[in-house]
Amino acid sequence: MILWSVWNDINLYTHTRGINRFLGLVLFLEQMESRGHTVPGLTQLKRWTVTSPTLSNQSLQDRISDTSEPIFQKALHWSIEVNQRIKELPSMPLPFEGVEECLTQISRSADIAVVSSANSDALEAEWTHAGLKQYARILMSQSYGTKDFCLKALSEYGYERRRILMVGDSPGDLTAAENARILFYPILTGHEADSWKRLKMESFPILKAGNYDAAYQKQLIDLFKTNLRKR
Numbered sequence: 001m002i003l004w005s006v007w008n009d010i011n012l013y014t015h016t017r018g019i020n021r022f023l024g025l026v027l028f029l030e031q032m033e034s035r036g037h038t039v040p041g042l043t044q045l046k047r048w049t050v051t052s053p054t055l056s057n058q059s060l061q062d063r064i065s066d067t068s069e070p071i072f073q074k075a076l077h078w079s080i081e082v083n084q085r086i087k088e089l090p091s092m093p094l095p096f097e098g099v100e101e102c103l104t105q106i107s108r109s110a111d112i113a114v115v116s117s118a119n120s121d122a123l124e125a126e127w128t129h130a131g132l133k134q135y136a137r138i139l140m141s142q143s144y145g146t147k148d149f150c151l152k153a154l155s156e157y158g159y160e161r162r163r164i165l166m167v168g169d170s171p172g173d174l175t176a177a178e179n180a181r182i183l184f185y186p187i188l189t190g191h192e193a194d195s196w197k198r199l200k201m202e203s204f205p206i207l208k209a210g211n212y213d214a215a216y217q218k219q220l221i222d223l224f225k226t227n228l229r230k231r
Contacts, residue, residue, distance in 0.1 A: 006031050015228065017189070018170030020117040020142060021082065022055045025075060041071030048072070056119065056143045057083075079119075086122050092129045098196040103135040105200055109208065111159075114139045115150045115166075115176075147172065151180035165207055167199065171228070174221065183212055186224035 010016050010027050019027070026046045029039045044067070052059050057079050064072045106112060112135050116123050120141035127133040140150045155161055166177035169187040177184040185203050187195040203220070206212050 003032075015171045017228075018117065018168070018172050020049075020055045020146070021079060022049050022060070022075065025078070039071070041069040044069050045071050045075060053149070054143060054145050055117075056141075058143060083119055083121060087125075092126055095130045095132060096192040096196060098193050098200065099130075100132060100135075102196045102200040102204075103132060106204055107135040110204075112136045113150075113154055115147050115154075116140065117142050117147065117172075119143070147176035148179045151176050151182060155180055155182060162210070162212070163207070165204075165212070174224070183207070183217060184221065186220055188224060188227045191227065 007024075007028055010024050010031075011019060016024065016027060022045075026042070026049055029042050029045075033039050033042065048060075048063055049055060052063070057076060060072060060076045060079065064076060103112060114123065114127065114136045116139070118126070118141055120139075120143050123139050123141045124133070127136065127139060133139070144150050145153075151164075151166060155164055161180075161182050164180075164182040165185055166173060166180075166182055167185045167187065168174065168177070169189060169192075174184050174186070185199055203212070206216065
């Protein structure tokens, strides 16, 4: 139960919410070491997560061909097992209330790109199952690169940075938006339906009008951080 709680804290309930699975794995194993467990090869695995341009099964497989450290093979086996168990889930979750209505409105006057730390198969399956894939111009999974890399790449397609809005629900999303020097809109954990409604009714029209300024964004980010501290 303690191990499950640690994993949930890393992935859902703290500032690392939404983290890439391999980065989350490293944090989890570091927690295990701090509790007295020995994890051979952890330093090498952590170094790979820092230096690899992409954090995916394929890039991990490429690393395995250059090393004899068992931890890399174990990490790949674990990741493949995660993908398989996702496929075996009896049903996929449906989107939060108001998501489709919001994306419908936004897609009429803006290009929508999905940037996710999920693997490509899961991302494709989830957006197709939810009936939302039709609204996205591109689905960018972990195989494309980090969120920072993807957002910076999108910003080089000719869009003005003050017209690019990252919609996310984790501190990592906020950091990626800041690193790419684009705007950020938070989805508040526990208040998702209200967040999507506000995006549709208030924030996206403000963005279209060119008035999504630093003061307005700060109000939203302050609310986002306060909400996370309450979790």
